[in-house]
Amino acid sequence: MSTYKLYYFNGRGRAEIARLIFAAAGEKVEDIRYEGSKWPSYKSKIPLGQMPVLEVDGVKLPQSMAIARFLAKQFDLAGKDNFEQAKVDAVVDTSIDLALKYVPIHFEKDEEKKKNRYEQILLNGASFFVGKQLTWADLEVYDMLDIIIRINGDILQAYPCLQHHRQEVEKQPKIAVYLKSRPATFF
Numbered sequence: 001m002s003t004y005k006l007y008y009f010n011g012r013g014r015a016e017i018a019r020l021i022f023a024a025a026g027e028k029v030e031d032i033r034y035e036g037s038k039w040p041s042y043k044s045k046i047p048l049g050q051m052p053v054l055e056v057d058g059v060k061l062p063q064s065m066a067i068a069r070f071l072a073k074q075f076d077l078a079g080k081d082n083f084e085q086a087k088v089d090a091v092v093d094t095s096i097d098l099a100l101k102y103v104p105i106h107f108e109k110d111e112e113k114k115k116n117r118y119e120q121i122l123l124n125g126a127s128f129f130v131g132k133q134l135t136w137a138d139l140e141v142y143d144m145l146d147i148i149i150r151i152n153g154d155i156l157q158a159y160p161c162l163q164h165h166r167q168e169v170e171k172q173p174k175i176a177v178y179l180k181s182r183p184a185t186f187f
């Protein structure tokens with residue numbers, strides 16, 4: 001059995017998707033959070049000089065998406081077969097696209113252009129993005145929307161499928177426990 005350490009700042013940020021995957025899988029991780037003031041002294045010891053970094057049995061892996069994809073595969077949250085995994089990747093990539101484009105979308109006056117792409121994907125009435133069970137795509141979208149909701153608490157009012165999706169993720173027993181117990185941080 002491998003041992004895992006996750007290094008990041010004291011915030012959700014780019015590390016939260018990995019934490020959510022650990023929580024959903026019921027797997028243990030040492031959640032190491034560096035204070036910003038101490039970061040310069042650690043930076044040179046970290047691969048690429050950036051976090052998050054996952055340490056697996058003493059070996060460090062950088063890049064948040066590589067970490068998340070690796071963990072999802074380890075804990076059977078990546079999708080059942082190669083094609084499901086590709087669909088999961090497509091959802092995750094769309095989530096990242098949206099995160100990058102969110103600010104201009106938020107200020108867009110044309111409501112049609114504003115229409116949320118996730119809502120369209122979820123309009124098939126399913127509870128999860130890919131297949132009939134939780135994958136890390138659901139966790140990634142949940143986490144990304146978390147940030148957006150903190151900026152604008154009403155943003156999902158026009159998107160009932162997305163609201164339903166959030167409820168389904170929050171209903172997952174291990175995720176529910178994790179969400180209650182995680183530190184309340186600024187980011």
Ligand SMILES: N[C@@H](CCC(=O)N[C@@H](CS)C(=O)NCC(=O)O)C(=O)O
Pocket residue numbers: 013014043049050051052062063064065
């Ligand atoms: N592509 C990288 C980006 C990592 C990144 O930008 N990390 C930031 C925190 S979110 C960081 O370590 N900043 C401190 C620094 O660059 O010194 C990933 O997704 O992991």
